Amino acid sequence: MRVLRDLLRDYRFAVSFTVLCLLLIMAILSAFSPYDPTFWWHAARDLRPSWTHFLGTSAKGQDIFWQATYAVRNSLIISVIAGTVSRVIAVLVGMVAGYRGRLTDRVLMFISDSFLVMPLFLIIVLLAMLVRERMNLVNLGLLLAFFGWAWDARVIRSQILSLREREFTLTAVLSGTKTMKLVMKEYLPFAAPLIFSTLINNMAWAIGMEITLAILGLSNMDIPTLGTMLQWAISYQALLLGQWWWLLTPVVLAIFLFIALYWLSVSISEYLDPRTRIQRVGAK
């Protein structure tokens, strides 16, 4: 694809794309894991990395490599759910508020601002404590989504406000295009880089939140995620015992994931930026 080729010219995209592909492969590998991640003691404990166990084993007797595949998969699932659902809400709220204006705008922005002002972290912690037992991947994703849309809704709204004043809006109106279709067809291409980069940022935030909740002991510890892996390692004193393979695996994976997501977001949003897109359209 020409788009892919253009993007790969940017080293940031190339590196992040590769890293994410590798992580995705890891996540897919989890389907082939010989061990069930919820069982303990399927291997000898505290083994250093070797050929049979690439990243060693944990104090719970679990192969760290295969745990990690599940951890990556689950963290990605949480962040994708959180990111996409919150995008959908943010886009809908932002676009409707921006285009309709007046009362609709004020009501929606009031709601959005309330979410911004609330101490999100405390509320998430509270809710997590309440539903800890029934917390699974999807629920956690939805919980994070519910709190992650407010900021971006306002950003999208302000972009819509400025686009509304441009003449092509009038042309579309005179062409008979109705509101919803107009907003989707005319404004979405402009909002795309914004939406995309906030998606990635939101995903990174979700992963971070997940890890934080896990370390606070508020997650369901049976489900392997980057956060829970880290939490188990900490609670089993992996640092003191020098079990660097157990501790570093989730940490290094998380760092790679964050950097990759960041670079991806930056390079793609630069590519999608309407100003550079317009240049490219003519150049061919």
Added chain:
Amino acid sequence: MNGVMPSTVLRAEQLKAFYILDAFGTEKIVKAVNGVSVQIRENEVYGIAGESGCGKTTLLKALYSAIEPPLRLMGGRVFYVRDGEEIDVYSLSKEEKRRLRWEYISYVPQGSMSVLNPVKKLKDSYSDFLESHVAGKTRRDTLAIARRHLHELGLPPKVLDAYPHQLSGGMRQRVTIALAALLGPRIMIADEPTTALDVVVQRGVIQLFKSIQESLKNTIVLVTHDMGVHANVADRIGIMYAGVMIEESTVERVFEEPLHPYTQYLINSLPKFGDKSVRESAPGSPPSLANLPSGCPFHPRCPHAMDVCLQEMPEVVDVGENHRVACWLVEGGGDGRAA
């Protein structure tokens, strides 16, 4: 205009200035000024006409030696004539150029807000300006000079106490022009000074240029696409098309006997009061400066295009009576009527 041998004050020789752009791996070369030679005289108003994208703004920048990347000087030279001596502008150091600016040659860009400091009152801008060019004057002196200058030009001196945003667009423009004329430069270059101004205000701006030229007896190079403005204020006009100067003559001859087919189309398409007969434009549209046709850039639209027009760029021919044309239809010398 001088009756006797008019002497040159600014000269350009085969000037070439291109924009080299690089977007996502594809290189684009915009040939904005593609071999322009021109001689501008003392004590005249020289108009440069042409539509958007013909390179006239770039030509001004090149004449003022304000060339910065992605614009690059690809060839040719520019000379200023000062006290009988020719100065090759592009061989000067930055400091020497700085000293020439505003005292010998000044530039009024499109959009006056880029010259005036928006957070300073005009009197401060004027005083700062004077202080950086003329030594040994107190604040009161500079203010007095500024007031007198504005008064002489027919502008109300009370504008000095205002901020730029408090003035209307037209007044700002005139104040900027007055600032450019403050040190009595021998050459003033103005880029589209009347665009976006209302008709009556436009007239005020043009009158200002005229009165400056009459009192300083200097040279004004005025770039605008509005032929009406040229008709009213220019002594000689140069017509630019696709980076080349295709015709140059006195204002009367350009309007009454244009020789280049493009100029002919241009003059004939201007609406005139009292005449409702049909007017025609040139067919097609101007070429992109990044993708010029071969030979003469006008040939795709020219009804008289010949084979040679597609192959070679016509040379500039002097047909006498202060009239120069770059067109294969025009034989050198004599009457210069199309064959």
Added chain:
Amino acid sequence: MDALLEIRNLRKDFAFGSLLSRLRITAVDDVSFDVMPAEIFALAGESGCGKTTTARLILGFEEPTSGSIRHKGDENGRPKKREKVWFTQGVQAIFQNPFETFNPLRRVERYLFETVRNYGLTKNGTKADKLIDEMLKAVGLRLEEVSGRYPSEFSGGQLQRISIARSLLTNPSLLIADEPVSMVDASIRMSIVNLFRQLRDELGVSVIYITHDLATAYYVCDRIAIMFRGHVVEMGGVENVLMAPKHPYTKLLRESIPEADPKKRWKESVSLTDIEHEEYLRKGCRFAGRCPKVMDVCRENVPPEFTVDGVLVKCFLYDEELMTQTKRSEVPDDAE
């Protein structure tokens, strides 16, 4: 109703400022005019005169503060929700900046196809292609030239033509053109202006041509209304108004146009005032501050309309009773 469009006593106020200091500017003040079928009517004036606001009011993008706008076929007065006037009354518009008229990230032909679909002109895909192709041919282009390309790949003139083609698809009876050629290259301007003449002659379309360029207005329009600070100060046939201007402002405007003829250079200087926004807030005639023939009555009252030689003028100089009174009470002055 014979007229295509009937505007009576139209007024639009805009309020600025905070709760503490509200400034009210009347952008359009007591404007009345008719537009007949198959005529090109110019709304001319300098910036800030209210011509663009009037256009927006006609199109329904703004609500008038008072006054009426009636289209032919709109017999019961204005319908409540006016934003669909292009659907119901066959009114379309063309804008000044051809590069802003279309979304730079979308292919231009999308707008043409969307117009066809939204107005239900045809459901058949091939018929739609044909319809659009014919309309583009009428403005000097072809569908295959336009297909698949983005606005940045066209010149200003071409985009303006496409904009005109799009607006003609719905077979409008009235076209509102807001400075349609001011951003188009001079060498092709006339071909687009001539298009408007063609539309009037061949399709019977009426055009409200908004401009500050009186020379082009003279060339293409049949009737013209000169606006100044929200008022129509003079209105009539373009030959009368522009060749024999009556209102002092029209005279000033006409004289200040730089004519493309070196023999017709200006001889006198004009003096400029710098009190634009004050002119809006005047009690009487808005031009009183600059008028060479101003009288006391001008400062107090807005002049009513007088008809002189078939031209409507809003100026006390044409109030016959007043002028005869003044002449009797004054020492005879220089002849006017």
